[in-house]
Amino acid sequence: MTTRIDTRFAELKKQGRSAFVTFLMAGDPDPATSLEIVKALPKAGADVIEIGMPFTDPMADGPSIQAAGLRALKAGMTLKKTLELVHGFRKDDNATPIVLMGYYNPIYIYGVDKFLADAKTAGVDGLIIVDLPPEEDDELCLPAMKAGLNFIRLATPTTDDKRLPAVLANTSGFVYYVSITGITGAGAADSTAVSEAVARIKRHTKLPVCVGFGIRTPETARSIASHANGAVVGTALVDALRSSLDAEGRATGKTINAVAELTASLAEGVRGARAAAE
């Protein structure tokens, strides 16, 4: 099985550069604007798109992404509509990988098998589910692999060498290294520590390793991207989106551009990095 994720990382490897991975919340600030934003991302330089599935109780997220989820829920976003958003995006773009990121409960309630079938049909390539460690692989990871979706695992600074093989065992697509112990939007990634961690993970796997949490600026994106196969930016994009909203939290004429412009400058940072050593 080859997904759009595998294809994209193979292309980037040929080009000798790292991936720029964006994260935004589905339905933030409303479903229609959210679709337009996602459509604008590849042109602005996103190589892989992560889309958050809103959840009332996002235990690993900081205030920015919590608020983004609540804006989306308030605007009527549901898991079904998140899949519709991906479907809408796929009408014009059949190459950019889409990864859904979030928490297990909405998927569990939707029904695992139905969700996997609908996600595949909509054009989803991979899943990152924060509250499903390898110990719970029977729930969604193994069924997702069977359905032809990548299950992308988070590795963290607390994942030691003894535990890494378990974390990597059923992972595919890429490995997402969380550069800090903490929630999204907190702390800053330290590029020396990150490069050591990525090297450590690479001793255990041939999969691409992307790094996220704590990357906000083109400079950090560049320095992280030079040590990894990709740099993920979420909170900074969500913050740019929020700053463009009116006092009631509604989209304005500036919203789509605000996200696209920051995406472009971060993408430039990533493209400025020399490719990570294999």
Add this chain to the structure above:
Amino acid sequence: MNIAKPNSYRSGPDERGHFGIFGGRFVAETLMPLILDLEKAYTDAKADPAFQTEMNGYLKHYVGRPSPLYFAERLTEHLGGAKIYLKREELNHTGSHKVNNVLGQIMLARRMGKKRIIAETGAGQHGVATATLCARFGLECVVYMGAVDVERQQPNVIRMEMLGAKVIPVQSGTRTLKDAMNEALRDWVTNVHNTFYCIGTVAGPHPYPTLVRDFQSIIGNETKVQMQEVEGRLPDSLVACIGGGSNAMGLFHPFLDDPSVEIFGVEAAGHGLTQLHAASIAGGRPGVLHGNRTYLLMDADGQIQDAHSISAGLDYPGIGPEHSWLHETGRVTYLSATDDEALAAFQLLSRLEGIIPALEPAHAIAKVMELAPKRPRDHLMVVNLSGRGDKDVPQVGEILRGKTK
């Protein structure tokens, strides 16, 4: 009900923390190594007689155990049925059952060399117990409490601060217990290296539901012995309120394999089950939150719904996973009591027995008022009086004054 009866109701969980389909370890990878460490530390501690001996010493001399099993003569007369006994957990140091569990967890934290303790709290009783033991053992203590609960449980906020704890009002989400737990988990993910998360009820990821249950089982174990002493036999029924379910599990667990004992858990029905409430078994279905699969209040999209209860300690949209399993196996019957029923019971117990209960166990008393009259005079009913009402006096006083105006 809809699943096969097990040989024993006391053998769970399995090695992955499952009670039937409930429980598990649904946490971020960052926390997983810590949870495995905790499981190991707990297994080691259980096998170490010195751990139990030390704990027994503190339980006796610091907490003041055993707590009395008291025959509530006037309540019994008033209701005209079953003979009602109160398990007096409200007489423990710090005023509730919460201290039994906190003592155990703090001793584990010490074994694990952790110097910083975090906790979530609803009514503030778990927060006060945690602040107390942190003061006793010289540990840093941070308590997360929903901003709504900070308002309605002021006396406990002041107590925690006097004990040297830092109380952080949580402004996210519904600003009650569920959000305090989210925030505590966020703290834990951030401060994994030095922090021990002291969970206040039989919820969270494995092994918490088990270890909290084990530390609270002293309630049921004592009850068994005490009832044998005064009545020469087992009780016929047990009643306890349920927030996450720790005081209930502590009383119930030692009796689960005694089939003659009827067991009732009482959830908070808030304004009523068709309106805002906190009864996850009566009004919810299985889902995944805060590290485990259990009955939860949620909408069709799997979004967690706001709970409501007059009692901050029961105002939670979930329940411990073992309770979900005991519900599905039919071993325990789950009832619910509304805000108004709890208020009436709060006043009745105060007037008849001179014991002002916390609003949480007032929910249990409310159901005793229904169950006891329907049972014969030789029926022995034990209700867990999980906490005292001092913390609720300002809130209830205001409500009652409002009603008489």
